[in-house]
Amino acid sequence: MGYRTRAYGIPGSLADYHPDAHEAIERWFTMPNTGNSRAVADIIEDLVPMRPAAVVDPFCGAGSTALAARRLGIPFVGVETDPVLACVSTAKSLCGPDDGQALLELPEADESPALRCLRLVHRLQHLPGGGRLSAQMITEDLSRGAPHVPGSMVVRGDSTVRATWEKLTLPDGELVIFTSPPFFDDWTGPEVPPQVRVEAESLLAGGVTQDSYPAARGYGDLLVGALRAAQTVVPHCTAIVEHEPGSGPPDRLLEVADRLTHEAGLEIVEILETSRFSPGGLFSLLVCRL
Ligand SMILES: C[S@@+](CC[C@H](N)C(=O)[O-])C[C@H]1O[C@@H](n2cnc3c(N)ncnc32)[C@H](O)[C@@H]1O
Numbered sequence: 001m002g003y004r005t006r007a008y009g010i011p012g013s014l015a016d017y018h019p020d021a022h023e024a025i026e027r028w029f030t031m032p033n034t035g036n037s038r039a040v041a042d043i044i045e046d047l048v049p050m051r052p053a054a055v056v057d058p059f060c061g062a063g064s065t066a067l068a069a070r071r072l073g074i075p076f077v078g079v080e081t082d083p084v085l086a087c088v089s090t091a092k093s094l095c096g097p098d099d100g101q102a103l104l105e106l107p108e109a110d111e112s113p114a115l116r117c118l119r120l121v122h123r124l125q126h127l128p129g130g131g132r133l134s135a136q137m138i139t140e141d142l143s144r145g146a147p148h149v150p151g152s153m154v155v156r157g158d159s160t161v162r163a164t165w166e167k168l169t170l171p172d173g174e175l176v177i178f179t180s181p182p183f184f185d186d187w188t189g190p191e192v193p194p195q196v197r198v199e200a201e202s203l204l205a206g207g208v209t210q211d212s213y214p215a216a217r218g219y220g221d222l223l224v225g226a227l228r229a230a231q232t233v234v235p236h237c238t239a240i241v242e243h244e245p246g247s248g249p250p251d252r253l254l255e256v257a258d259r260l261t262h263e264a265g266l267e268i269v270e271i272l273e274t275s276r277f278s279p280g281g282l283f284s285l286l287v288c289r290l
Helices: 037-047 064-072 083-094 097-103 113-126 135-144 162-166 194-203 219-231 252-262
Strands: 005-008 054-057 076-080 153-156 175-179 237-243 267-278 281-289
Touching (some): 037 064, 037 237, 037 281, 064 076, 064 175, 076 083, 083 113, 083 153, 097 113, 097 135, 113 135, 113 194, 162 219, 252 281
Parallel strands (some): 005 267, 054 076, 076 153, 175 237
Antiparallel strands (some): 237 281, 267 281
């Protein structure tokens, strides 16, 4: 099927699409496919004329979309299957200056999940992906970064499962999905000591993790599965989806677009070819309507 395709210059003056190692909150923890939150915010503002009621990311990883929503002052709703990354996104999305102050004090029994995720982020600092920041620096980031936005949430679970979407609290009104499904089939999440993973699993309540989408779980399966499940709770929404060369030969993007059309019944609005590099190479954006 033919799709409207155009060259797209990402707004702003970023030289690339990598996370900014000096940017407050962004620098806490990243992984190879983490994007730049300012670029994500610019893209959302550029492509979506009306201010959305929430920004949703069903594969939210280390939280570049979460932070983009925070920059825009819009509630963020995220889903992430990896418990450590779900904690990172939770802390980036939900923590405010009070949590930063509490991080400097001894833990208390009744701390919120967000604060406990922030403590875990602090413990990740000397692992690959961690910014090597002290608790004091994390606390400073929360004072000088964008304010956290009430109504934001992150659920640990499988976004291809309808039950996961039913756990989300979504505001009325037009929503935007901005997401990067996994580009590489063999990626298994950040390398952390087993006790950190166990702790992360205990922090975020009630993940829905069973497989409901059959067979292989590559980029296309995950994206089609997630947007199909999303449709059960999100009737009207623009979805902006990143596609990297790592997710298959260039024309694989068109196969994914065909699957979104035929299996999920979505309207492909356009395919944007960028000249920017994400960690996997030049990337495209697929824009569709639920
Ligand atoms: C390309 S990464 C997202 C990068 C993200 N934008 C960031 O800022 O770090 C894709 C993420 O999807 C997660 N994932 C994989 N399968 C999933 C599923 N079924 N449901 C939810 N998340 C999933 C992976 O753990 C990974 O963190």
